[in-house]
Amino acid sequence: PDNATVVRRCAAVESLLGRHEQAGARLASAIERLPDQGSAEAVALMNELAVNLVWRARYEEMHACAERAVAAARKLGDPPLTAAALALLTMAESMTGTAERAEAYRREATALVDSLSDEDLARHLESATRLAGMELYAGWYADGDRHASRALALARATGEGGELFLVLVLTLGGLWRMRGKLAEAGELLDGG
Numbered sequence: 644p645d646n647a648t649v650v651r652r653c654a655a656v657e658s659l660l661g662r663h664e665q666a667g668a669r670l671a672s673a674i675e676r677l678p679d680q681g682s683a684e685a686v687a688l689m690n691e692l693a694v695n696l697v698w699r700a701r702y703e704e705m706h707a708c709a710e711r712a713v714a715a716a717r718k719l720g721d722p723p724l725t726a727a728a729l730a731l732l733t734m735a736e737s738m739t740g741t742a743e744r745a746e747a748y749r750r751e752a753t754a755l756v757d758s759l760s761d762e763d764l765a766r767h768l769e770s771a772t773r774l775a776g777m778e779l780y781a782g783w784y785a786d787g788d789r790h791a792s793r794a795l796a797l798a799r800a801t802g803e804g805g806e807l808f809l810v811l812v813l814t815l816g817g818l819w820r821m822r823g824k825l826a827e828a829g830e831l832l833d834g835g
Contacts, residue, residue: 646673646684647685650688654667654669657669658698663695663698663699666695667695667696670695681715683716683721686715689715689728690712690724690727690728690769690773692708693731693735694731702738706736706739709728709731709732709735710732712728712732716728722770723766723767723770725752726759726774727767727770727774733781737777745781749774753774756770761793764793764794765800768807768811769807772794772807772810772811775814779791779818779821784821784822788819791815794811795812795815808835812834
């Protein structure tokens with residue numbers, strides 16, 4: 644894998660271990676070292692840093708990071724990468740901005756994810772995963788259920804997105820719990 648992928652995976656493990664400051668420093672340093680701040684690698688790293696900033700309750704920084712990621716992804720013309728960044732910007736707006744902007748970003752991210760073929764989405768499961776996680780957080784449970792269910796089905800069918808599997812199980816289990824699908828949620832979470 645490329646260096647950005649290795650950095651993102653190392654930071655993910657550090658975060659799982661509760662080492663959020665260390666993970667954030669690793670991500671920020673990797674972004675700074677990239678020769679092209681508008682590359683797909685940079686956007687992927689910025690998306691991970693935005694998630695990391697949520698864990699560290701640094702919401703204004705998360706908002707700025709997500710805005711940078713969206714701007715770079717749009718410039719690249721990469722729908723899955725843009726959708727993932729928009730999902731994070733939606734979350735940032737819901738924490739620090741306005742409900743109207745959050746809803747506009749969510750609609751845009753949803754349209755992008757929904758327009759992807761199963762083949763394209765299977766290669767970019769992070770876009771639906773980020774969107775479903777934001778929808779769980781913000782209370783759009785039916786949409787989150789649809790996005791997480793599709794992503795999890797594709798992950799199972801293709802073997803792609805192994806690093807996202809547990810996140811998808813937890814997200815979908817949470818969505819089902821909030822929708823009153825308790826037996827299904829329990830079965831999913833036990834299986835996960």
